Amino acid sequence: MGADLFEVSVNLVKMIIIFVMMVQLVPLLVWVERRGSAFIQNRLGPNRVGPLGLTQLLADAVKFIFKEEFVPEKTKRFLFYAAPVVSLVPAAIAFGAIPLSLPINIEQFEMFGSTFGPYRFAFQSFEVGIGIVFVLGISSLGAYSMLMAGWSSNNKYSLLGALRSCAQMISYELALGLSIVGILLLYGTFDFATMIDAQQGPLTFMLLGKEVSVPFLPNWGIFYQPLGAILFFTAVFAETNRTPFDLPEAEAELVAGYHTEYSGLKMNMFYIGEYGHMMAASALMAVFYFGGYDIPFLSPDSVRETFLGWGLSANKAAIATAFLFHVSMFAKILFFLWVFIWVRWTIPRFRYDQLMDLGWKTMLPWALANTIITAIVIYIMRTNWS
């Protein structure tokens, strides 16, 4: 947590801010989803409450809080109440482990008559050395929330939705895990920060033992692993239960799937869990394939120099740089979140057998092939043949 009181308190505040950021993004995303779907379907969407319908969010929140808390009879009480929490917690933990910007290096400074520092604050809730494995492991726990909700509701639609969602999540977890092996081989690390560092600068790679550089392209993972990126993004859609993989909720068949019996704030927590998973997935997509917080053709050191040149102190320059790069990361996350919404309102739902076929017979073999070919190509390219 930290060596002294200042570091510990900053780390705690940071954790809370990142969690609140995640939760507060949800109403905005709901608004974007409703307005965006209206835009895609040539409708107007909610535009009556406030400017552009923005205060609709507030009205929704108030509605969620003050709605009657209805629990049907013969539910398994404890599991029924626990399921929304189990849905929210893994998403929050997974999002907290992803770096959202450069670490901030604070030099020694004086405050309240005593000296503090130097410190290094990572721009994330907490750092885990095995980043990817941790995030995948934690977010795979989200399946329990659906199972618990579906089974404890004592409702056939809920149970069917939960079972379907679970089968889907387990099937696509394999493709998800295999699709990022290529990127792991490429960067040789599980750590997000090291991975993002490796993606700075112009596109540079080894061609048969010689270093080749393409100055007009950024050094992003997408140029090495285009197939991996597509497989990863598709699998992530299935993991977050978004259309075209929204079988657990399929309104036409299952009422609302595993959360049929939920209302009010408990329902809202499922929403936060789902959008939290989407945010974590978008952040992972940015980190693996789009350089994380990297801004093309702009290195963190040169930005810091510029800020120092404007007369900022070293600490303020470090903070300003981190926030500038955070804006870049956040823009990428928002872009992928928009893609999530865009796809949802463009592509219809798969049938269950089509979904399983896609997962097991298409994506898994392609991911395996991608892994093997990447390994062979990396070996050939990095060997010095001359």
Place this chain on the structure above:
Amino acid sequence: MDVSILLFYGLATIIVFFALAVVISDNPIYSALYLAITMVTLAFVYFLLKAFFIAGVQLIVYAGAVMVLFVMVMMMFDLKKEKNSFSKGKFANFIKVGSAGWLCGLIFASIMLSKGMLPLANTNTPQAVADTSTKELAILLYTDYIFAFELLGLLLLLIAVGAVAVSRIKGGTHE
């Protein structure tokens, strides 16, 4: 006292409590969910021991996939008959009490017999296994232990073939 020791005792208490609940609970679905909690907590104990890769794999494989499958399959079946046959009857009770007593005796005897055989360790946690441990683990696994590793792969293949063979047998409790 060190925070990590405090954390360890907290996690160990949770593990023991939920492991007991797995056995004691008479509803198989609750048992499976308790087992899932045990697995997740065990992963955090691995984190505490700085065995990060094992912890992550424990989360992904056991907590995230295997237990989810267990819970899912149990929810699909109507387990009333099994529940009764396992939780009622003199024979079942005798087996339960007998095996619990046997286990307690084994633990007690092993503690009694092994006391004084091994010197207490001086170091608290193995500090050497930091970030590089995954690579070292992989190198060990694919050089020194390659035979055992391949054998495990063979075992998994056998299980897969066996599962397919068993699934083709008609009859049993769920026809």
